[in-house]
Amino acid sequence: MPISARNRMAGVVKAIEKGEVASTVKIEINKPSVITAMITKEAVDELGLKEGDKAEAVIKATEVMVSKE
Amino acid sequence: MPISARNRMAGVVKAIEKGEVASTVKIEINKPSVITAMITKEAVDELGLKEGDKAEAVIKATEVMVSKE
Amino acid sequence: MPISARNRMAGVVKAIEKGEVASTVKIEINKPSVITAMITKEAVDELGLKEGDKAEAVIKATEVMVSKE
Amino acid sequence: MPISARNRMAGVVKAIEKGEVASTVKIEINKPSVITAMITKEAVDELGLKEGDKAEAVIKATEVMVSKE
Amino acid sequence: MPISARNRMAGVVKAIEKGEVASTVKIEINKPSVITAMITKEAVDELGLKEGDKAEAVIKATEVMVSKE
Amino acid sequence: MPISARNRMAGVVKAIEKGEVASTVKIEINKPSVITAMITKEAVDELGLKEGDKAEAVIKATEVMVSKE
Numbered sequence: 001m002p003i004s005a006r007n008r009m010a011g012v013v014k015a016i017e018k019g020e021v022a023s024t025v026k027i028e029i030n031k032p033s034v035i036t037a038m039i040t041k042e043a044v045d046e047l048g049l050k051e052g053d054k055a056e057a058v059i060k061a062t063e064v065m066v067s068k069e
Numbered sequence: 070m071p072i073s074a075r076n077r078m079a080g081v082v083k084a085i086e087k088g089e090v091a092s093t094v095k096i097e098i099n100k101p102s103v104i105t106a107m108i109t110k111e112a113v114d115e116l117g118l119k120e121g122d123k124a125e126a127v128i129k130a131t132e133v134m135v136s137k138e
Numbered sequence: 139m140p141i142s143a144r145n146r147m148a149g150v151v152k153a154i155e156k157g158e159v160a161s162t163v164k165i166e167i168n169k170p171s172v173i174t175a176m177i178t179k180e181a182v183d184e185l186g187l188k189e190g191d192k193a194e195a196v197i198k199a200t201e202v203m204v205s206k207e
Numbered sequence: 208m209p210i211s212a213r214n215r216m217a218g219v220v221k222a223i224e225k226g227e228v229a230s231t232v233k234i235e236i237n238k239p240s241v242i243t244a245m246i247t248k249e250a251v252d253e254l255g256l257k258e259g260d261k262a263e264a265v266i267k268a269t270e271v272m273v274s275k276e
Numbered sequence: 277m278p279i280s281a282r283n284r285m286a287g288v289v290k291a292i293e294k295g296e297v298a299s300t301v302k303i304e305i306n307k308p309s310v311i312t313a314m315i316t317k318e319a320v321d322e323l324g325l326k327e328g329d330k331a332e333a334v335i336k337a338t339e340v341m342v343s344k345e
Numbered sequence: 346m347p348i349s350a351r352n353r354m355a356g357v358v359k360a361i362e363k364g365e366v367a368s369t370v371k372i373e374i375n376k377p378s379v380i381t382a383m384i385t386k387e388a389v390d391e392l393g394l395k396e397g398d399k400a401e402a403v404i405k406a407t408e409v410m411v412s413k414e
């Protein structure tokens with residue numbers, strides 16, 4: 001099912017850190033570019049996410065800021 | 070001033086579409102990967118954003134979802 | 139591809155209002171409960187969303203607030 | 208005081224999980240539909256949220272994505 | 277009804293700009309500090325927001341970043 | 346590098362609470378007004394945030410709601 005979120009970046013899970021309810025997942029998109037996501041631990045468990053998995057970072061356009069050099 | 074947002078991706082502004090109050094800015098990160106941001110038109114105007122500008126997409130980790138292949 | 143977003147609610151598209159860059163989509167989940175989404179017009183166009191379509195509202199848990207009666 | 212957030216869904220708190228700073232609250236909207244919120248533990252404590260409480264999930268329209276079947 | 281959002285700042289509406297579906301509302305919190313909100317035009321209309329109204333900016337803690345000087 | 350986020354409020358860090366992956370940072374903007382941010386523990390550590398630091402709360406306009414008195 002396609003989703004309205006404009007941004008998807010494919011990569012590989014490089015690190016997962018689980019807290020009691022929150023977790024961070026690091027996805028390496030292009031060496032050495034890494035995206036950090038903070039999601040629920042429940043989501044990590046339900047997706048069965050582990051290091052080495054192919055995964056995508058998905059981001060709604062309204063959440064993206066722009067910084068000018 | 071460094072900011073807590075975990076994710077910054079440098080690229081070049083490829084397209085800007087301005088509505089009356091909202092705008093979308095497309096930043097090409099790596100050919101052909103493009104990030105779409107929806108920000109206020111005011112921000113586009115204040116930053117003086119235009120096609121060809123070097124810019125970064127900045128994203129807070131709590132806004133990133135993970136999709137598993 | 140499963141996604142980490144905790145919340146999905148299935149329904150039917152009841153109304154779409156398109157601005158120049160932003161759009162609102164109203165999805166009727168359970169009569170008379172309606173969810174309003176503000177997404178890019180580009181997303182509405184790419185998904186080909188129209189009234190009467192089956193669709194889901196998808197929401198990341200970090201975006202949900204709780205109000206107590 | 209009315210608020211601009213477009214989406215409110217009334218239900219009953221079914222589960223609360225507290226971490227050190229983050230918490231998840233599950234609100235059953237319509238059996239068996241459950242909304243998961245990740246909020247601060249401080250908010251859970253200040254609202255005095257507990258299982259069985261009547262509560263509402265409140266969501267800003269800009270945070271809602273649309274997925275098409 | 278109390279809400280989990282950690283941040284409320286009271287002020288006066290100084291400017292409203294309406295697009296077709298999105299709007300910006302500027303609330304002066306403390307002279308000369310102004311908060312800009314992008315919300316749906318529908319919300320502006322339903323709240324009957326106009327310049328001079330007493331209003332509050334409400335922000336969920338997960339949406340706040342920190343920048344260090 | 347200027348950023349599109351519309352809202353910056355300068356203050357002093359009054360409290361930091363670190364969980365395993367999430368943290369809350371409280372910035373006193375104007376006595377007694379305090380902004381609470383939930384960010385990753387990693388960000389707190391990388392910025393070297395501690396009580397007494399001068400810091401700014403940074404908030405994207407799309408994340409701000411309006412409540413009318």
